[in-house]
Amino acid sequence: MPAPSSMRAAMRLSRNTRARVCFPSASLSSTSSSHNLFPQTVRAASTTTSRILQLSAQIAAKTAVVDEYINKYNLPHASFAPDAPTEFPSPGLEGDGKSAQVLDDVSAAKAAHAELVKAVDEMKDLVEGPKEKIRSVILKDLFSPLVVQAIYHYRIAHAFPPGESITYEDLTSKSGLPVKNLRRLIYHATTLRIFAPCPVSPITSIVHTPASALLAKNPFLEALTGFMLEDVWKAAAHVVDAMDKWPGSEEPNQSGFQHAWQTEETLFKALSSSKSRIERFGKGMKGIHQGSEYAGKAFVEAYPWEKIPEGGTVVDIGGGVGHTTFDLADTHSHLNYIVQDLPPTIATAKATPLPPQIADKVQFEVHDFFKPQPVHGADVYFSRFCFHNWSDKYALQMLRSLIPALKKGARVVINDGVLPIPDAVNGWKAEEKHLISMDLIMLSIVNARERDVEGWRELFREADPGFRFLGATKPKGNMVWIMEAVWDPEGDVHVEWSAAESTPKDRVDEVLR
Numbered sequence: 001m002p003a004p005s006s007m008r009a010a011m012r013l014s015r016n017t018r019a020r021v022c023f024p025s026a027s028l029s030s031t032s033s034s035h036n037l038f039p040q041t042v043r044a045a046s047t048t049t050s051r052i053l054q055l056s057a058q059i060a061a062k063t064a065v066v067d068e069y070i071n072k073y074n075l076p077h078a079s080f081a082p083d084a085p086t087e088f089p090s091p092g093l094e095g096d097g098k099s100a101q102v103l104d105d106v107s108a109a110k111a112a113h114a115e116l117v118k119a120v121d122e123m124k125d126l127v128e129g130p131k132e133k134i135r136s137v138i139l140k141d142l143f144s145p146l147v148v149q150a151i152y153h154y155r156i157a158h159a160f161p162p163g164e165s166i167t168y169e170d171l172t173s174k175s176g177l178p179v180k181n182l183r184r185l186i187y188h189a190t191t192l193r194i195f196a197p198c199p200v201s202p203i204t205s206i207v208h209t210p211a212s213a214l215l216a217k218n219p220f221l222e223a224l225t226g227f228m229l230e231d232v233w234k235a236a237a238h239v240v241d242a243m244d245k246w247p248g249s250e251e252p253n254q255s256g257f258q259h260a261w262q263t264e265e266t267l268f269k270a271l272s273s274s275k276s277r278i279e280r281f282g283k284g285m286k287g288i289h290q291g292s293e294y295a296g297k298a299f300v301e302a303y304p305w306e307k308i309p310e311g312g313t314v315v316d317i318g319g320g321v322g323h324t325t326f327d328l329a330d331t332h333s334h335l336n337y338i339v340q341d342l343p344p345t346i347a348t349a350k351a352t353p354l355p356p357q358i359a360d361k362v363q364f365e366v367h368d369f370f371k372p373q374p375v376h377g378a379d380v381y382f383s384r385f386c387f388h389n390w391s392d393k394y395a396l397q398m399l400r401s402l403i404p405a406l407k408k409g410a411r412v413v414i415n416d417g418v419l420p421i422p423d424a425v426n427g428w429k430a431e432e433k434h435l436i437s438m439d440l441i442m443l444s445i446v447n448a449r450e451r452d453v454e455g456w457r458e459l460f461r462e463a464d465p466g467f468r469f470l471g472a473t474k475p476k477g478n479m480v481w482i483m484e485a486v487w488d489p490e491g492d493v494h495v496e497w498s499a500a501e502s503t504p505k506d507r508v509d510e511v512l513r
């Protein structure tokens, strides 16, 4: 569904206009809710149902939907017991009898769950009030990363199994942390429901909660926790210092990370000098992309590869060891594929034999994506999860390095995250908050950025007017969008197909042009 033109116009306008007063007028704010521009804002003298009553009704209604779904499929209810589900439960979707009805139920329950989380979040902020909000950020929340870092660092979650308790003394001998420090850290952790006081001896012992047990059970989440709290968190604390020292820098070695670690090396180079640190990074990245909402399969399914003529060429730029291309070659055998990356990655990729059915379809090539593209005349050049690692200065260079190789009508496709645009009426959803955090992670460690659709469009426009942006498509149930441009330097290319136009509607959540 295309974005309403009013929304696109508003996005452009808000980028181009200078600051102006943006509050509901006094007359509006004191009238009925239908005129209230800010339903999330608590109106001082409400004439209708108060916001907290509206929210509590929403919470009750959405909870009922979720509860009914859990009961219908006999799934475990949420609880703080050690064996409770660690994420939103779904019935197994494989096998016979898993009809479209099941998929519809899962998707409706997930939507209700997302609205429930959002309403609960707003309710908490409303009932606690703004002073408590600021106090939480600067006092309570400030120490949550410290506590989780200590749990990670001293392997406290591994010290005893779920279902058992452990005394602080025993935990001290297992972790090496003096009992006084251990106790104060764990007390804070229990405020986050990471560990809980033991019900029979709450002063001397603790038990696992689902969250603490998960840190020992899920190695990818554990690695991500380590990377985030031992590498990124320290960098984040230095972002303002870095911005003061290198104002407006777009260099990957002038971020909070370099300031914090007193190095001139990029994040990747610095991590690479320690085997354990770089392995943790790799595993942590798998942790981020573990969920189906990041799966490359959605890109393979949602882009209209079948429209590329027989014998066409597809180039996977910064393709790693080639996983996405392997899936592609498996399903679209009428095309030829070239995976490009830096020498060590290509050496690793070549060391593993390809499955026989794709062996003659896929080639590997060493190529630095800042240098001129060596494959001329391909039909599609795509890049997945590479552009968001770079600031505009470098992302522009990546696009411009393609130009000498592009034939008229060639497609340049970017499979990457898309930042949400602010919605003053409905506020942010939980998944949107994650994306916004991701943008700050990129700022903290490499001075790069996430982009909204308008940012992607601008990137192509600024790289060269010969790129014509064809739209951004969000594959069904997936967080990784497809941005597509066609090389059309004379403005005379007739575009017969594109992801935005040709992908069947049931494979797409949203299209923005």
Ligand SMILES: C[S@@+](CC[C@H](N)C(=O)[O-])C[C@H]1O[C@@H](n2cnc3c(N)ncnc32)[C@H](O)[C@@H]1O
Pocket: 317, 318, 319, 320, 321, 323, 324, 340, 341, 342, 345, 367, 368, 369, 370, 383, 384, 385, 386
């Ligand atoms: C986040 S990974 C994405 C890999 C792959 N596209 C995927 O989706 O799994 C970024 C990739 O960019 C590669 N890379 C980084 N700098 C590069 C450069 N200058 N030229 C080519 N590849 C580069 C890395 O080696 C890595 O494989």
